[in-house]
Amino acid sequence: xxxxxxxxxxxxxxxxxxxxxxxxxxxxxxxxxxxxxxxxxxxxxxxxxxxxxxxxxxxxxxxxxxxxxxxxxxxxxxxxxxxxxxxxxxxxxxxxxxxxxxxxxxxxxxxxxxxxxxxxxxxxxxxxxxxxxxxxxxxxxxxxxxxxxxxxxxxxxxxxxxxxxxxxxxxxxxxxxxxxxxxxxxxxxxxxxxxxxxxxxxxxxxxxxxxxxxxxxxxxxxxxxxxxxxxxxxxxxxx
Numbered sequence: 475x476x477x478x479x480x481x482x483x484x485x486x487x488x489x490x491x492x493x494x495x496x497x498x499x500x501x502x503x504x505x506x507x508x509x510x511x512x513x514x515x516x517x518x519x520x521x522x523x524x525x526x527x528x529x530x531x532x533x534x535x536x537x538x539x540x541x542x543x544x545x546x547x548x549x550x551x552x553x554x555x556x557x558x559x560x561x562x563x564x565x566x567x568x569x570x571x572x573x574x575x576x577x578x579x580x581x582x583x584x585x586x587x588x589x590x591x592x593x594x595x596x597x598x599x600x601x602x603x604x605x606x607x608x609x610x611x612x613x614x615x616x617x618x619x620x621x622x623x624x625x626x627x628x629x630x631x632x633x634x635x636x637x638x639x640x641x642x643x644x645x646x647x648x649x650x651x652x653x654x655x656x657x658x659x660x661x662x663x664x665x666x667x668x669x670x671x672x673x674x675x676x677x678x679x680x681x682x683x684x685x686x687x688x689x690x691x692x693x694x695x696x697x698x699x700x701x702x703x704x705x706x707x708x709x710x711x712x713x
Contacts, residue, residue, distance in 0.1 A: 476654030482531035493678035499654040506669035513675040515658040541615035545627040547607040549599040556595035585613035605636035641667040
């Protein structure tokens, strides 16, 4: 088990945004976290990655790195692809003296090949399409060989073909690394193509947990409203 969340609570001022949720993600498993905007999906990723503190509960992770793939790639515009991907290996105190320049070149080349972008080390983010930037961010995320990968809306802003490609790479990286992966998404194709299990959040609580096929059955009023994108149902959009 690589990630376990127990009775997690997070407040911003007096507002409870994560309200006593618990779940597990095993090695080699992809969990999709879904829900309408404002349901707390991205907050969960920030809590697990340590970007923000939680108020109570427990987050247990296996030893090793947790990688975060941000919604809009978050590449350094002033650095080329090689420098973006190798950044952690060159700058982290525990890694900066571990690799020679030749080592770094080999590692970056391997990671780019893994995401289908061999030979673009000298290009800058502005020279790449949105889908290519996203794949470079994947390569950067896995350069430290993480045992857990967190994806925040990985197909946001991409056309359908690019989205399909990104979804395929999420599955490929899961298989290559045997990583525990969490994908925050609202896109049905991402859920059905990548996820082994799904949890749905509403108002900071888990209102559904099951497989993508169980979600598509729409036996639950929350999943029915989400799958059909209906305005009618137990969930209301937050202002």
